[in-house]
């Protein structure tokens with residue numbers, strides 16, 4: 001690198017740092033706002049135990065996995081899982097070299113919403129509002145993560161589980177999965193930010209239809225509505241990979257009579273999501289700083305006024321202009337490629 005380039009890189013790094021320290025926009029409840037007290041809410045929530053939320057971070061690929069794990073209850077969210085989800089999302093929000101997140105449920109089931117036992121325990125209006133603010137904050141943070149986020153929907157996504165999938169950037173759905181905004185049937189409306197995101201995702205009228213009908217949405221219908229991005233069908237390749245992996249583990253109960261859904265291991269789920277991310281976004285050859293800048297630009301654009309958004313876009317642009325990936329691309333660029 002010649003001297004001039006080096007100066008440019010250092011200058012751009014200093015600018016990026018300065019910008020990064022004060023550029024984060026936030027749309028979450030802050031401490032004290034509307035009586036929001038994060039610690040008090042968490043202390044209450046963790047008393048409702050059960051299940052876990054498991055975060056795996058791969059620093060080499062920049063891909064992380066978030067598994068909702070309470071399979072005895074179809075991955076319903078207990079209070080302590082709500083707290084674990086928030087902690088995991090907070091951790092991911094400062095992952096400098098991260099590129100993507102895959103969110104999925106244990107045992108080929110996405111999520112059946114809030115654990116009804118937790119809901120019953122916190123059934124007063126005050127407690128309900130606190131849980132609602134807490135989950136809104138968490139899912140807003142998830143939606144704003146500086147990573148490309150993909151929800152892999154298998155089995156059922158019900159109530160809060162349906163809201164959860166709207167907090168990701170993209171959605172893959174298994175062909176026999178179902179989504180249901182069951183809230184009306186429970187005498188409720190969504191409160192985890194699901195209405196706000198659903199309206200933005202599929203438009204006012206379709207959102208109103210889904211919420212008012214409150215019926216089951218098949219994977220095919222979800223695709224037609226634009227609620228999901230891709231229908232996943234089990235291919236022979238996936239099946240062979242699954243069978244081979246099982247054979248390698250010397251599993252004795254390799255049962256070909258099982259329905260395909262049960263043969264479809266979480267590993268295969270993750271492989272499919274990773275393949276999809278790599279194919280669509282060429283993650284291996286993408287600089288995380290550039291990807292994060294793109295995600296942040298888009299997130300801010302849909303939440304700020306036109307003027308604020310344009311100003312923010314310019315600032316984010318400045319943070320990558322003259323950066324390592326930019327200079328490398330300028331060096332290597334060939335026309336017609």
Ligand SMILES: CC[C@@H](C(=O)O)C(=O)SCCNC(=O)CCNC(=O)[C@H](O)C(C)(C)COP(=O)(O)OP(=O)(O)OC[C@H]1O[C@@H](n2cnc3c(N)ncnc32)[C@H](O)[C@@H]1OP(=O)(O)O
Nearest residue numbers: 072073074076112113114115116117156158159160190191
């Ligand atoms: C305030 C939050 C609110 C929101 O914002 O929306 C909510 O999220 S409230 C919760 C909304 N969710 C539901 O109402 C889902 C209720 N569950 C079901 O409809 C079904 O269980 C299912 C998810 C469609 C799966 O059906 P199926 O495959 O037939 O399994 P089972 O019904 O036999 O369930 C197995 C097992 O799991 C328990 N379970 C399921 N969901 C929950 C839940 N949300 N909370 C607690 N427990 C749940 C179910 O009771 C069974 O337990 P056992 O009988 O002990 O085996």
